[in-house]
Amino acid sequence: MPTDVLAAVAREGEREFRVETVSLRDPGETDVVVEIAASAFCYSDWIAIDGDAERRTPGIRPIVLGHSAVGTVVDRGPEGRHRIGERVLITATPECGECFWCTSGRIDQCEGLFVPAPVSGMLHDGLELRAPGHSGTYAEATVLRAMQAFPVRSDLPDEWLAMFGCGITSGMGAVVNVGRPEPGSSVLVVGCGQIGLWMIQAARLLGAEQIIAVEPLPQRRAVAARVGATAVLDPDDGDVLEAIRALTGGRGADQGFDAGGTLEAVRLAFLGTRNGGVTTLTSYVERWSEISLPLFDLALRGRDVRSSQTGRLDMRRDIARFTRMLESGRVDVDAMLGGIRPLARINETLAASRDRVEITPIVVR
C-alpha cells in the first residue's frame, strides 16, 4: 500500500519548493522506507533547482532532493536486511558491496552511482516524482535502495548525524582518506563552505601545523579561523597565490584541497600546492567542465592530483571513525550548524543556503 507523506517538491520552472503530499511507492525487493528525522541542506540542492542548472537535468521534474540525512527504518522489501526501527544514515553514494568497484577497493565508484533518478512516488495530480541521487530526504519519509542506508549506533543528536552523508564524509573524507597530510605539514583549503570547513577540522585533527584557508566571504573566513585555519586569505584581495607562497617558504603548501566549486578554486588549489605535493579535488563545477593546468608541473614536478568523490568513502569503516571524531569533542560541530527548521519552512532553509548566510542549515520533521 502506498504511504502518503509530505515532501518538498521542486516542480518544472519553479525555484522554490512546494511542500505537498506524495504517495511513496512501495519498497522494491532490496529497498527500505526510512522516516526522516533530520536532513542537512546542501548548497548543491540550491544549484539543482536553480533555473540555470535545469538545462543539466532536463525532463525530470518534479523532483525531491536531499541526500544527507538520519532517520529510522519503518519498512523494507523482502530482500532487505535492515531491522525495522533501526537508526540509519542516508548518503547519496551507494555501496552495493558486489560490483567490480565495491569488490576492488573503490567503493566510492560503486556502479550504483550516477544512474538515472528513480520514481520515488506519485503526486496528487498524477505526476511521477523522481529522486535524483536516489535519496529524496526532504520529506517526512522516503523509499530508497538499502545500499544507501547505513545502520549507526551513536547517541549523537540527529542534527549532527544529518551532516554525515555529505559534508562530513566529503570534507573530512577528502583529508582523512584521500590527501592524508602528515602531522606538521602545511595544508591549503580553497573554499570555506561546509566541505572546506570540514576539511580544515580534519586537517587540524591529523596534526597539520599550518592550515591556510581561502574564502571570499568574510563571515566564512571567520568560521574558518574558529575551526582551525592558521591563516585566512581573501582571494579578491591582491595576489592570493603570492600570499600562499609567502606563507610557505615560497614553495606552496604540502597539500592543497579544493572545495570552492569554481574552476578558479581548482586552479588555485593546484597552483598553491608545492612541487612533490598532493592536490585533492572535490569540485566538478558542471558536468562537462574542463580545466587547463601547467603540464610541466603535472608531468615533471611530482604534483599529484587526486579525485575525491564523497571523500572516497567506505561507510562500514568510516561511520565508526567519523562518529568517534565527533564524540571526542575535538570537532567544533556547532560552528557547522545553521538554523534548524521544520520541513514546512524549507524555503527559508533554501534561502539561508542560497544566500550563504548559514553553513549547514538542517531540515527536521
Ligand SMILES: [Zn+2]
Ligand atoms: Zn551535498
Ligand SMILES: [Zn+2]
Ligand atoms: Zn557497488
